[in-house]
Amino acid sequence: MRNYPETILALLCFAVVSIFSIASNAAEPRERHIGRRVTDFTLTDATNESPWKLTDQDAKVIVLYFNSTECPVTNRYLPTLNRLKATMADKGVVIVAINSNQHDSLEDVRQHAREYEIEFPVLSDPLGRVARSLAATRTAEAFVLDRDFKVRYRGVIDDRYERGVTRPKATRDYLADAVSSVLKGRAVKIPVTDVEACPINLAAEKDSIQPQRTVTFSEHIAPIIQRRCQACHRPGGIGPFDLITFDDASAWSDSIREVVTSGLMPPWHADAPHGHFLNDRSLTEEEYATLLDWIDDGREQGDPEKLPAPREFSESWSIGKPDLVAEMDKSIEVPAETPQLGVPYKYVWAGEPFESEVWVTAAEVQPGATDVVHHASVYIVPDGVDIKLVNDARPTGTLNDLFSPIDSLPHLVSYVPGDNAFVHRGGHARRIPKGARLLFEMHYTPVGKRATDRTKVGLKFAKQPPKHEVLSTAAINYWFSIPPGAADHLVHAKTERFTRDTVLLAMNPHMHYRGKAFRYELVEKSGERSVLLNVPSYNFEWQSTYWLKEPVLLPKGSRIECTATFDNSEDNPFNPDPTVRVTWGEQTWQEMMLGSIEIYEK
Template sequence: MKKLLLCGALLFSGLFTQIQAQVTWAGQVASIVYQHCTPCHRPGEIGPMPFTNYQEASAYASMISFTVQTRYMPPWQPDPNYSHLLGERVLSQQEVQTIVDWVQQGAQRGNPAAEPPLPNYPSGSQLGQPDTVISMAQSYLHQGNNTDMYRVFVLPTNLNETKKIKAIEFRAGNKKVVHHAILGIDLTGQGRQRDSLDPGYGYTQFFGFGFTPTEDNWYGWAPGAAAKYFPSNIGKQLPAGADVLVQMHYAPSSLPELDSSSINIFYDRNNQVTRLEQITEISPLNLMNGPFVIPANQVRTFRGRFRVPSEVSLLSIFPHSHLIGTDWKVYAVRPGNDTVNLINIPQWDFNWQGFYYFPRLIRLPANTWIYAEATYDNRASNPNNPNNPPQQITWGEGTTDEMYLCYFGYVPYQAGDENIALSTEDRTGILKLQTKLYPIYPNPARGELNIGFQLNQTADIRLSVVDLRGREVAELRAGKFEPGQHLVPFNSSQLASGTYLVQLNAGGKVETQKLVVE
């Protein structure tokens, strides 16, 4: 009897898991793809094919399965088991398995009515209305000759006063070819001079700017990077009269492509910024096993270290080498031997670089040592080796030279810094609210619901419900309201079944939403 029961239970659970395991686009896969893939795989973004619906994604089902299993997609270079960084693009093992199962079971659609809607992805800006947009003055024509192009553009800000900044957002113009952007600030005029000496718009330069500008690494962007919003009282500065230098990498293309990129700047509107992010670096001057020379046919690992002179809060990190670099590992050892992992990039890829921010500020007391290890493979077997046969490689700014650089963004430590999150969710102080009435939910409505609206400034408002002939059937609120978001409870059962309009009149501006009462 017991045996029979057990048998039955096993059979039942077997059946159950089989039913459970039916994976469909509508049921499980669409939400994973929309969250992790479609931000890049949609028209106008850098993913080569769109995944905005079942047809588009299922057409690439086996390729999708392959790229997630190998962790080639979504692209994310740092090792998530070593340290956590902001905006990590990593699928959980379970999400990978779900996609693999889906494809193995024939990439079924499931019930179309149960599909989650395509999210409303931001366009123009992830953050709201910028205070100023600094744009390339001309479009740049990237040749369709299948080679990379590294080009610096000099963008005058025409600012006559220095501005504190709360957020920076790089907007790649032609997302098919723009592959990274490193921004600097120049007050020396040397950028303009170089531009005037090189025919065409901008000047060619593999990495950096070809000279030392006023601020070398103001910001660094790679595809998929979120807008940079600085938390708390931290920010950046854009000096009066400055030029923004943009060092751009254009990826190879078989067709000529035009690009016109821009930078959205959000000023410190509420005068919160009292501390500016500062940048320091580990370079060959810090090497314990220099000089920085990589002989032909050899693999060399360089180790450098840097002593933190006074207590700091670390915000960001940006390791950088060129083509034969293969990995990076950076960690800090606090006095008393407490080790903090900062970043590990086991397969360095020149095409995916920029500043990585930590989820929280990292406090490093004075006399902490930061160690940075980077390896270079100068053998013919390295497919990224620019020389064939291999040649000795040393420091330089050219494609065939190498670099050993790790930038750090930091501020001097202040009490409470370790509690500051760098999450981009916290954008208070820069979002410019538009006055609007939100769609009514649930709709059709029955009984209690909340009507939401937001105001960009203090306003005399009137919130009411009118019928389709424009007759007011209920007044919900009238009076002075503060800027921000508001919810007004409303019991719809006081209205007869039918279609109505909810109206928000805010200082003469009228917003309307449809309301169906069951």
């Protein structure tokens, strides 16, 4: 129910590069390279440390793919390229990857090639000369060369991945079509497509070094990154790269600028004054301006003596040492690529039944394979609730597979990127009754390599029953029907009226890829309405729980009403299929409408 782009070093990479070409500026129009002959170059193949020379290739078609060890878009295309090589090698097609990021060392590139089982040469271009000669500025860009080494196509492999958008399947196979056209001696119909993957972080040229500026990493930027980024971007964190040192931040500064100015990072989607929520990850206006000033004015390091003390992270549990750790009873194998109908949700028991009643004051989910766990939910299954798991599949109910016993289970804790734990306020705890068991619901997203996951949850217990028992409930609508092509389809749901004064602690809206916006409103017994949470740009990839800084009283007789907006039009780049009518279902090509809340009764 309820997934981008380390350290810059002066590297001796054993790469021998010889490029005798006309100077090429990255800012020039990309179309100008179509029809140009790529001048010869020699780079080191990191997979075997042997030289790879362009003009030594006796091929009808050569595909140059700008690679990265950390960009998730680049990684997800590697199985596609492996398949293309397997099907096209005997037709005279050569595929080669080029790593031009300044921080990708030869050993980094070699290890990455092994990890992702890359079946073609992977070249190290530490000075970025090949990237500069082709005006390549982003990873995941492919160049198709004919037998005369002339560029016939440049752009994306297909249309599955764009910045902030992941389609379930491609609708246009640009690279395969281009290769096929060149093999047949035909012109490529679409010779240039736009690429929106990670920027290539090229080594700075000597004449581009900037003088010292007022804003420095040590004094101004490090504190911001500690507050807003390091929860995920740290060793052992879920971020795909670290943001700890000056070198880290400088290496990824172009990417940081992009995702910050576009609003993709830090991930936060509530439309509320800054600080309204306890876990608000967004930048203040001052932080935003300072960060961009540093990037634009030369990325000065400053005096290391002015660095703040390093932020401390527990090597194991952010909530402290748990009283109990429950691990999934079995491991789950996750494929390298997403099947056509997606990876079905997996359901796995964890641990033994509780021998006595316990009160949970803190809980934390730790994925075994963070890169493939999109989200995880842990449910409390009370003694006597009959749930049978077959092949880790979702237990079904009796009404056309719509409902399941899981739909009515108490929710304990969830994991989504950047949000995997809770620590209740003093005097608050959640009850697990004697005899209950824990059940994991797992949603996996393949990332281009096979993975094995065994997620676990850590719990801390109160020594005695708390003053307030924390409960979960939700406003749910199972009966909606979203018409084909509808761009702003509204679906409503409401809770029962509260039978006593109740206190609202947190909210968690849930939809799938057609989810566009979500709003919670408190409706008083008198009919007066007030907005509790507005999420104007819902993003399925970041399913945050919004914990209120100041809990809100829900008076007796009031209720919460939720309004979800769905976009089933072709203008929604996430949309799996705008031509179908969409109803309730657990898979991401179906939809859900849940407005979950965390409360306690006074």
